[in-house]
Amino acid sequence: MIINPLIHKTGLMNQQIKLTVNGIDHQLEVPATRLLIDCLRYDLGLTGTKEGCSVSVCGACTVLVDGRLSASCITLAVAADGAAITTIEGVAQGGNLHPVQQAFIDHGGYQCGICTPGQVVAAVALLEAIPDPNEDDVREWMKGNLCRCTGYYAIMQSVVNAARLAHQSGSHRLDTGDLR
Amino acid sequence: MIDFQYHSPESLAEAFELLDRYGDDARVIAGGTALVLQMKQRLAQPGHVIGLRRIPGLSDIRWESGREAGRETGGEARIGSMTTHQEIESDSILKDRLPLIASTFKQVSTPRIRSMATLGGGLAHGDPNQDPPPALIALGAIAVIRSNAEERVVPVEDLFIDYYETDLRPGEIMTSVIIPALPAGAGGVYLKFLPKTADDYATVSVAAVVTKGEGNTCQDIRIVLGSVGMTPVRATEAEAVLRGQGLDERNIRDCGEAVREAVDPLDDFRGSASYKRDMAEVFTRRAVQQAAAACRMA
Numbered sequence: 228m229i230i231n232p233l234i235h236k237t238g239l240m241n242q243q244i245k246l247t248v249n250g251i252d253h254q255l256e257v258p259a260t261r262l263l264i265d266c267l268r269y270d271l272g273l274t275g276t277k278e279g280c281s282v283s284v285c286g287a288c289t290v291l292v293d294g295r296l297s298a299s300c301i302t303l304a305v306a307a308d309g310a311a312i313t314t315i316e317g318v319a320q321g322g323n324l325h326p327v328q329q330a331f332i333d334h335g336g337y338q339c340g341i342c343t344p345g346q347v348v349a350a351v352a353l354l355e356a357i358p359d360p361n362e363d364d365v366r367e368w369m370k371g372n373l374c375r376c377t378g379y380y381a382i383m384q385s386v387v388n389a390a391r392l393a394h395q396s397g398s399h400r401l402d403t404g405d406l407r
Numbered sequence: 408m409i410d411f412q413y414h415s416p417e418s419l420a421e422a423f424e425l426l427d428r429y430g431d432d433a434r435v436i437a438g439g440t441a442l443v444l445q446m447k448q449r450l451a452q453p454g455h456v457i458g459l460r461r462i463p464g465l466s467d468i469r470w471e472s473g474r475e476a477g478r479e480t481g482g483e484a485r486i487g488s489m490t491t492h493q494e495i496e497s498d499s500i501l502k503d504r505l506p507l508i509a510s511t512f513k514q515v516s517t518p519r520i521r522s523m524a525t526l527g528g529g530l531a532h533g534d535p536n537q538d539p540p541p542a543l544i545a546l547g548a549i550a551v552i553r554s555n556a557e558e559r560v561v562p563v564e565d566l567f568i569d570y571y572e573t574d575l576r577p578g579e580i581m582t583s584v585i586i587p588a589l590p591a592g593a594g595g596v597y598l599k600f601l602p603k604t605a606d607d608y609a610t611v612s613v614a615a616v617v618t619k620g621e622g623n624t625c626q627d628i629r630i631v632l633g634s635v636g637m638t639p640v641r642a643t644e645a646e647a648v649l650r651g652q653g654l655d656e657r658n659i660r661d662c663g664e665a666v667r668e669a670v671d672p673l674d675d676f677r678g679s680a681s682y683k684r685d686m687a688e689v690f691t692r693r694a695v696q697q698a699a700a701a702c703r704m705a
Binding site for chain 1: 413415436491517520523
């Protein structure tokens with residue numbers, strides 16, 4: 228169990244919530260101030276999701292909440308009560324990398340790696356929403372995920388190729404709930 | 408963040424009860440993209456946060472065809488206040504019948520924010536730099552606001568009182584927004600000037616809706632600007648320059664010049680006040696030209 232420096236401060240009123248994270252149900256007791264990213268990282272030990280800017284701009288903390296692209300750094304855990312969450316840890320299925328992950332490896336879609344979990348989750352959501360995206364779709368969708376190494380061309384290549392790969396294999400669909 | 412208690416009412420009645428019980432100490436939360444940030448920065452410190460997510464019926468997009476004296480009129484869109492920007496930008500009926508709305512919502516921030524942020528949450532936030540308000544005002548949209556006691560309608564134009572201050576009163580919740588169809592012969596456009604990054608707030612933005620009359624005349628026009636004052640700014644005097652006049656280059660130039668007097672921008676890192684005033688003029692001119700070109704004739 229990861230020691231959590233944020234929880235159980237004096238005076239905080241804890242609330243019971245249920246989160247289904249990557250298909251596994253969790254009953255949690257959290258203060259209302261708890262952010263979803265802290266809940267994932269500290270309460271559940273899922274440290275794949277990263278915190279960058281903390282103000283919903285950089286995209287490092289991107290997760291799917293009931294299939295919706297979301298910034299976990301500005302999502303209250305209590306507001307996600309009952310939701311199905313997909314994090315980077317839930318993207319590979321049955322030991323097989325998701326086509327997006329494979330494409331990031333094949334096309335050098337990451338450098339230092341900090342933004343990569345958010346980039347991959349965003350790209351996975353893109354393929355759910357637009358199975359056959361063109362380059363403009365990819366650029367528009369991914370513009371909210373910043374890479375301070377500025378590896379944008381390789382990220383673009385990775386996502387475009389992931390779309391092609393997923394399209395061929397037809398194996399990219401994630402069970403993330405209803406994605407509109 | 409200051410400690411608070413979170414409530415998730417399952418009906419409007421339950422939400423009103425909570426709002427009445429906690430009064431000034433309560434804040435309503437929709438998508439959370441604005442309020443959670445304010446709470447993290449301690450700009451907002453409510454003791455009770457009331458989430459609207461579980462209340463059914465607040466996130467529908469419906470088109471009601473209008474009927475007057477047995478004749479079809481343009482109709483109107485009724486959009487629930489909890490509808491996300493993403494749902495609005497991708498709705499096929501809105502894309503077809505109110506393309507100005509679909510395209511404006513698509514210009515907001517990033518897809519991640521748009522899949523969280525809601526129509527009503529954005530309006531209740533009262534930030535004059537946002538994209539939807541100028542377009543909604545230019546289209547004559549109306550906000551439906553409810554409390555325990557009554558339902559009232561407020562033109563979006565009258566919703567904004569001051570910087571981050573709206574006409575929403577304690578105990579009230581915005582439940583939907585009604586957007587009338589464009590009249591025959593009308594066209595609209597929203598231009599967002601973004602010199603820095605693609606996900607920024609506008610340096611200056613302009614929504615224009617033009618209704619063409621006989622020949623190339625301007626039968627009616629609405630011009631609304633964002634990011635140029637404490638609230639969205641409707642440029643009524645600039646509209647008057649064109650109303651009933653020809654949509655020619657000279658009149659459009661005069662209209663753009665008249666906008667300079669209507670705006671009162673702030674110096675900030677997106678540009679000086681005088682630069683923004685210049686850009687307000689330039690973008691008004693472009694918006695009027697493009698709206699006139701987009702007019703769908705009856």
